[in-house]
Amino acid sequence: TAVGAVSGNVLLGLAAGAIIELLWVTVIPVGKAIPPDGTAAAALTVYWSCQLGGFPALGLALAAAVPFGILFKKGDFFMRRRFAGWNNWILARVESGKSPALCAAIAACISLVFLKSVCFYLILMPLGVWMLRPAANPAVFSILPAHWLAVTAGVLGCSAVYESLS
Numbered sequence: 001t002a003v004g005a006v007s008g009n010v011l012l013g014l015a016a017g018a019i020i021e022l023l024w025v026t027v028i029p030v031g032k033a034i035p036p037d038g039t040a041a042a043a044l045t046v047y048w049s050c051q052l053g054g055f056p057a058l059g060l061a062l063a064a065a066v067p068f069g070i071l072f073k074k075g076d077f078f079m080r081r082r083f084a085g086w087n088n089w090i091l092a093r094v095e096s097g098k099s100p101a102l103c104a105a106i107a108a109c110i111s112l113v114f115l116k117s118v119c120f121y122l123i124l125m126p127l128g129v130w131m132l133r134p135a136a137n138p139a140v141f142s143i144l145p146a147h148w149l150a151v152t153a154g155v156l157g158c159s160a161v162y163e164s165l166s
Helices: 002-007 010-024 039-051 055-084 087-095 100-132 138-143 148-165
Strands: none
Touching: 002 010, 002 039, 010 039, 010 055, 039 055, 039 100, 055 100, 087 100
């Protein structure tokens, strides 16, 4: 919804966010861990839809954004595993009285997560518009099946099954 407001279409942001949340609801590890950041697919969907003409491009943008959202989540898990490897180093420093090591490690983790997100969005936002612009041509929408949303839901359902099995 925030990306929709910034892009000038709150309703589109709300619709895309709701659809993405329905997809991710099956892969959230309830009660056992901090869930991965699932906002990438929603943010890319809303941005690409707004850039490509609004609601008519929502299905196309959604189908293109879900694989990138899965990639973003995998990157999130990868970074968490790397950060977990720092625990012994931090613990040894804190136990020896070098508590600034904790502050340095926290600052490094926050900076790296921020850098990952900035790079991801700065590359994918314009790249997605460039890739999807020919497909978002109104002539293409006229030859799509009448039930393009159902077709998109099928593609996204397959992506959600893949995500829950991996």
